[in-house]
Amino acid sequence: MSQIDLIEPEDELPDYSQLSVPKRGEKEFQPDGTTIQQSALQTSLEAMYSALDSLRMHHIKQKLIGIWRTEDNCCYIPHPRGGYFKDMGVxxxxxxxxxxxxxxxxxxxxxxxMAVYLGDGNNSEEDIESTGLALNLSYLYALAKVDLAQYQIYSYLKRLGYIIQPYTSKMDHIPLFKPIKQTKMKPNYLVGLARNWGILSYPSFHPMHFKTKHYFNYTDIFKSLSLNTESIPKTTGNLKITFRVWKPTPSFSKKSPPSPDFHVVVLDTSTDTKFPSFADVQALHDEISSTNIKPKEQVKSPPKKKSSMPPSKKELRAKRQAERQSKLDQSIQKRNAYLNSRDQHLKNGSVTVVIAIVNQGIINFVNLSRGNFKLKECDNLDNVFPNKTHSIIYNEF
Amino acid sequence: MSENELAASKPIVLPLIDSANPEVLIFNTTAIRRLRDEYGILGVLIGTLAQYPQQNVFLSVPLKLMVWEVIWLFEQDVCVLVDWLKYCNLKKDAMNGDYKNKNLISLDKKKADTKPDFLITTNDYGEEDDWELIDQCKVTLQSYIDKYLSSPNCKTTIPQLISNYHKFKHLKNEGYFISPGLKFGGDLVIYPGDPLRYHSYSIIKFDFVDINEIIVGGRLATGVKKNMIIMESSHAKEQSSVGLDVANELFSDPTITAYSIEWAGFG
Incomplete structure (x- = not known):
């Protein structure tokens, strides 16, 4: 095997074709001892090693310098520049x-x-480049002592363009329990008399209820059958929400951030693969629902540029569907839109927490939502049909 | 002895970073090459690749090693574990405040006197491992294991660690390339050769109690053209962990039995 064609010129940055590790289909099931296989593997390895050897740098025009503060375990940046600080830092x-x-x-x-220098506490900000030690990556890792699982999730999402901030609990500022209205009827003599005459019925859980109450449609019967389930009492769990995550938005401001799109809990399962307990998940959901009181405003995505590509089958189908809908009666259109969004609520539940599982450095995400079968607190449903109970059995319009 | 041979006879430096868990992270690309080429140790790359910082397919240094990989390298006696913060601090002190930072470079090498135009951050100290200092910062296997087990996140017991390591070692010594197995819901995934070129054979599960899990695992493995392997060690698990010589126990060689499971659909 010749070594000459494997060596790459040093000052050339590798391009994607050199970087690309063979894809799934190109891999083989087992070594067969042939030179072809061996040299293909060698090429992949060299591409990987040269990628690892390439320089980590930025141009002097975008120079960004930080000073590591060992005592506070943080990094001070005297002159922040570039788009990184939209969500980062205080x-x-x-x-x-x-x-x-x-x-x-x-x-x-x-x-x-960014390049980070280690100060000894006495350096001035201006001459840190000459008086401080430029930290290499390994030294910075040793100083920073980050929780590696959390860091992996952070950088994974950051690389995908998400906006991330550490989660800070707001439980202290918000009253935990809403006062529950209790209206308990005390049966008195007059009520008993009315029941005897068949004017007033017994309450729905009383054994005499169905003997004394008259129904004129099914919905009312179903309503009376539904159990008045109390919400599950609040629990305390061992898990803490790690990050608040937003989809990329140009207008994000870290001073007054909107409600996060996701709450991420980082869970390192390297030594214990048990799933979080019910109490843990419950506590996470409670925490999220108590901080997310304001309904999230749907950010309108900017109109998509018309692509020159012919529309896909999916787009054509959606277009045909929309045309058919527009020919229907107004009230039917409204009902269909309502049913659509109701299905979405049933499908997605109400409160969602993302569990980011890290095991020995491999990442996996799990989405846990609380089911919302009673369809309570669904504002967009209330907007369409204000005083309606949205549960799935009440299908009368 | 040529320069290359001299370098190859030196043990591989494994930096130990003391964070939430004691982590062994490799920054030196020569060490990463040696681990892969000479010992078939893969690890997991976890850092952002600076040229393509907006994707998650190709990652870069540091290379994170699994605890079993570290123990295996110890058993082969080819590595030295270094308290990296201590080592870096000693290196810094040795400079006596005269740092001479070399992080400003010029990419245009043709002109010798061009102004530097790029600011770089290197992986580590390059090739110049300072063996005198390393000797002062060595960490023994025993204290690494102690640190690992006593970190607040760790829920493994000593007997469990020993038993799992024996299973890892068994597979490693059979010549397989081994990666963590979360992708397929197992403890490990094994490859017949370097995973850059070859598909994996098997999903490994260490401990099984539930027959349903075996069925799920076997069916999933068959679905992705693999088999599932469950393993048992003859090493007595019920030993009291008091007064146990962990290093000795780890380096012992109990008989390992492995069962391969495929989903058999009759008919």
Whole structure:
């Protein structure tokens, strides 16, 4: 096997074709000892190694410099620049500096966007480049002592473009329990008299109820049959929400962030693969639903550019469907829209928590939602039919 | 002895980073090559690849090693575990405040006197491992295991760790390439050769109690053209962990029995 054609010129950055590890279909089931197989493997390996050897850097024009503060386990940036600080860091000092936590700092350095220097506490911000030690990545990892599972999830989502902030509990500011209205009827003499005459019925759980009450449609019967389930008492769990995550939005502001799109809990299962207990999940849902009181405003995505591609089958079907809908009566259209969004509510539940499972460095995401079969607190359903009970058995319009 | 041979005879430096869990992370690309080429140790790359920072398919240093991989390298006696923070601090102190940062470079190598135009962050100290300092920062296997087991997130017991390591070692010594197995819901995944080129054979499960899990696992494995393997070690699990010489126990060689399970649909 010749070695010459495997060596790459050093000053050329590898392009994607060199980077690409063979895809699924191109892999083979077992080594057969042939030179072809061996050299194909060698090429893949060399491509990988050269990618690992490439430089982590940014141009001097975008120079971004941080100072590591060992005592606070954070990184101070005197002159923040670039688009990274939309969601990262907290303002610090009067001169517009920013403090990043260890995870954020590590992420920026690792992608080559920032260089961090180790100060000894006495260096001035201006000459840190000459008086501080430029940290290499391994030193920074050793100093930062991040929880690796959390860092992996953070950088994974960041690389995909999500906006992420550490989760801070707001439980202290919000009253935990809403006062429950209790209207208990005390049966008195007059009520008893009315029942005897057949004017007033017994309440729905009384054995005499169906003997004394007259029904004129099914919905009312179903309603009276439904159990008045009390909400499950609040529990305390061992899991903590780690991150708040938003889909990429250009208008994001870290001073007054909107309600997060996702709440992510990082769970390291390297030594214990047990699923979170019911109490844990319950507590997470309670925490999220208590902080997410305001309904999330649906951000309208900007109109898509018309692509030159011919419309796909899916698009054609949706278009035909929309045309058919528009020919229907107004009230029917309204009902169909209502049923559609009701199905969405049933399908997705109400409160969602994302469990990010990390096992020995491999990542997996699990979505846990609380079922909402009674369809309570569904504002967009209330908007269409205000005083209606939305449960699935009440199908009268 | 040529320079390459000299380097190859040195043990591989494994930096131990003391975070929430004690983590062994490799930053040196030569060490990553040696681990893969000489010992078939894969690890998991977890860092952002700086040239393509917006994707998750190709990642870069650091390379995270599993606890079993670290123990196996110890048993082969080819590595030295280093308290990395201590080592870095000693290196810094040795410079006496005269840092001479070399992180400003010029990519245009043709002109010798061009102004530097790029700011870089290196992986680590490059090739210049300082063996005098490393000797001062060595961590023994025993104290690594102690740290690993006593970290608040760790829910493994010593007998469990020993038994799982024996199973790992059995597979490793059979010549398989081994990766963590979460992708297929197992404990490990094994490959007949380097996973860059070859598909994996089998999903490994260490402990099984539930027959339903065996059926689910076997059926899933068959569905993705693999088989599922469950393993049992002859090593007595019920030993008291008091006064146990962990290193000795880890390096012992109990008989390992492995069962391969495929989903058999009759008819």
């Amino acid at each position: 303002p610090s000092g009067k001169k517009g500096g920013v403090v990043l936590n260890a995870i954020e700092c590590l992420y920026l350095v690792e992608r080559g966007s």
